[in-house]
Amino acid sequence: MTKDEIFSKVQAIIVDQTGEDAEKVTLTTNIKQDLDADSLDIFEVINEIEDEFDIKIETEDGIETVADLVGFVEKQLAKEQG
Amino acid sequence: MTSIRIVQSAHEVPEKIIQNDDLTAYMDTSDEWIRTRTGILQRHVSTGQTTADLSTSVAKKILAQSDWQAEDLDFIIVATMSPDYMTPATAAIVQSRIGAKNAFAFDLNAACSGFIYGLRVAGDLLHGNCRKGLLIGSEVLSKLVDWHERSTAVLFGDGAGGVLLEHAPDSDSEFIASDLKTIGELGDRLTAGYQPVNSPFTNDPADPHKRYFEMDGRAVYKFATHDVPDSIERALKQARLLVNDVDYFVLHQANQRIINQIAKRLGQPTDKFLSNVANYGNTSAASVPMLLDEAIQAGTIKRGQTIALSGFGGGLTVGTQIIKF
Numbered sequence: 001m002t003k004d005e006i007f008s009k010v011q012a013i014i015v016d017q018t019g020e021d022a023e024k025v026t027l028t029t030n031i032k033q034d035l036d037a038d039s040l041d042i043f044e045v046i047n048e049i050e051d052e053f054d055i056k057i058e059t060e061d062g063i064e065t066v067a068d069l070v071g072f073v074e075k076q077l078a079k080e081q082g
Numbered sequence: 083m084t085s086i087r088i089v090q091s092a093h094e095v096p097e098k099i100i101q102n103d104d105l106t107a108y109m110d111t112s113d114e115w116i117r118t119r120t121g122i123l124q125r126h127v128s129t130g131q132t133t134a135d136l137s138t139s140v141a142k143k144i145l146a147q148s149d150w151q152a153e154d155l156d157f158i159i160v161a162t163m164s165p166d167y168m169t170p171a172t173a174a175i176v177q178s179r180i181g182a183k184n185a186f187a188f189d190l191n192a193a194c195s196g197f198i199y200g201l202r203v204a205g206d207l208l209h210g211n212c213r214k215g216l217l218i219g220s221e222v223l224s225k226l227v228d229w230h231e232r233s234t235a236v237l238f239g240d241g242a243g244g245v246l247l248e249h250a251p252d253s254d255s256e257f258i259a260s261d262l263k264t265i266g267e268l269g270d271r272l273t274a275g276y277q278p279v280n281s282p283f284t285n286d287p288a289d290p291h292k293r294y295f296e297m298d299g300r301a302v303y304k305f306a307t308h309d310v311p312d313s314i315e316r317a318l319k320q321a322r323l324l325v326n327d328v329d330y331f332v333l334h335q336a337n338q339r340i341i342n343q344i345a346k347r348l349g350q351p352t353d354k355f356l357s358n359v360a361n362y363g364n365t366s367a368a369s370v371p372m373l374l375d376e377a378i379q380a381g382t383i384k385r386g387q388t389i390a391l392s393g394f395g396g397g398l399t400v401g402t403q404i405i406k407f
Contacts, residue, residue, distance in 0.1 A: 040119055040339050043303045050304075060300070 001077060006053075007070050013048040014066065017041055027067040049073060055080070086208050086247060087255035088407060089150075091375035092143035093243035094136050095126035095362065102236070109232040116236045121338025125239030125363035127224045132166045134175040136242035136368075137220040141180050144216065144246045155185040156212040159204055161196030161219045161367040163275065163396065164226055165189055172220065185215070193272075194334045194395025196367030197243075198262070201391065201403040205257040208249040218244030219367035226274040228294035237337070238295065239363030243371030254386065255406055259321035261313045262401040271301040272396045302398075306340045309400045310392050311347040317390065317402040325350060328404075329387040330377065334394055335359035335369040356382065366395065383407055 011025045018035050031037050031045070046057050049069065055076040063069055101124045102113035116122055128136075137160050145152055160173040173187035192199040197219035204217045220242035227235050276292035310333065318325060325348050333341055338359050345352045356377050365372060370391055377383040387407050394400040 038119055039299070040303065043300050044307075044343065046300070047304055047307060 003070060003074060006073050006077075007066070009052055010049060010066060010069050010073065013052065014045055017044050017048065025066060027065065027070065029066045030064055031066065031069070032064070045069075053077060085250045085253045085255055086205055086257045087250040087253045088245045088378075088405070089248050090144045090148045090246040091244065091371065091378050092140050092147065093241065093368075093372040093375040094139040094143065095239075095241040095372075096128045096131050096136070098127050098129050099124050100127050105232075105236060108229050109235060111232045111236055119337075119339065120237060120363075121357070121359050122236065122363045123360045126241055128222045128240045131222070131240075133160075133162050133164050133220045133222045133242070134166045134172045134179075136222070136240070137162075137172055137176045137218045137244070138179045140218050140220065140242045140244040141176050141182075141216055144244060145180065148246055150214065150246070152180045152182040153184050154214050155182045155216055157204070157207055157215040158182060158185045158187040159190055159200050159215065159217050160187075161190045161192065161200040161217070162221055163191050163193045163196065163366055164221045164223055173218075176216075176218070182216075192264075192367075192393075192399045192401070193397055194336065194364070194366045194369070195262075195393030195397065195399035195401045197370040198391060198393035198401035198403050199399070200367075201257070201405075202260045202262055202401070204247050205260065205403075208247060213249045215247050216244060217247060217371075218242060219369070219371045220244075221366045221368045223274075223295075223364075223366055226293070226295055228291070231294065233299065234295040234297055237364045239365050241362055241365040241368045241372055243368050243373075243375050245371060245374070258323070258388075258404040258406060259317045260401070260403050261317040261320065263309065263313060263399070265305070265309070265398045265400075268301065268305065268398045269396075271298040271305070271398065272296075274396070303340065305398055305400075306336065306394050307343045307347065309398075310344050310394050310402075313394075313400045313402040314348060314390055314392055317404050321404045323388065323404065327388055328354070328390045330383060330389050331355045332370055332374050332377065332383075332389060332391045334364075334392065335362065335373060336364045336395070367393075378407075
């Protein structure tokens, strides 16, 4: 899966959970600050990402921007293939 | 299958109401924070009433509404994680106070799933040689809450609810299917009421704070939003029903956001998911029978409807009972 493909899936999940417009959700978007997402929104976004990509995200520490999330997913997927 | 009928229901809560704003006196929180994350507006809190007191009150109300006498009862089960004593069981105290001398009585602890586990046990007893029984979910969780810990204290409340059940071969009411699951390996994600081993022979080094609720919020959220829909689907499959056949879902009232998410995962409209978490908070084993009773009294739940009741919580435990009311 390419980084763009991962991004568009992650973007769709965030849009669905937070109700934001897709244009507002870019790689540099800070999930908590820019999207007015609270802790339960984050739980849910991580939930959906885990289900969508069949990976485990043990901690949300260090995940602040959409790019952090995409990078994390990319790393996890690579680990599982490798 | 032998029919089982919920004959009567009742609930009871302590009079004292604590609003979200009242909590700001004890901890750094706000009405807005609590409301948006949980849907809770207020909770009832005991000013001295015990779990047995609330249970007895429910039992008396139920008997007063029915044609039955206390002596007619074959069993009394109280589902609770906050009993007055380790012994006697809360159910035994109720048995004595209402004079149900022919009933055997015991407590059942499956935390917030307690009432659902109790429905399975009561159903099996009524499929056997018992004819009438009382099942009550009752909690005084305020004694297990650290009232300065904002991550948990805002969530819980006290209350009790119960049902009178009967073996009713001529009735259309039925216990259609039951699904129970326990994930003990995740037990440490939600704990309360640790009993220290203190005796002349030992000195338990455990943190005295283990007496109070401790919760890994994200783990519990993930569990609830995955395992509850899965349990409902397993129970429906067993019942040979589709999710659209369910008239109402009566879920454990932990958090409105969790209920909404479960509805979404099941592809069902949220108005099929009854709710009163705004008024009572999370009352563990009492939440399902309190909500069920309110819906029956309001005429929302009617005879002949298919109802899915689900609990989830400490253990971790999850369960679903499908009934034809």
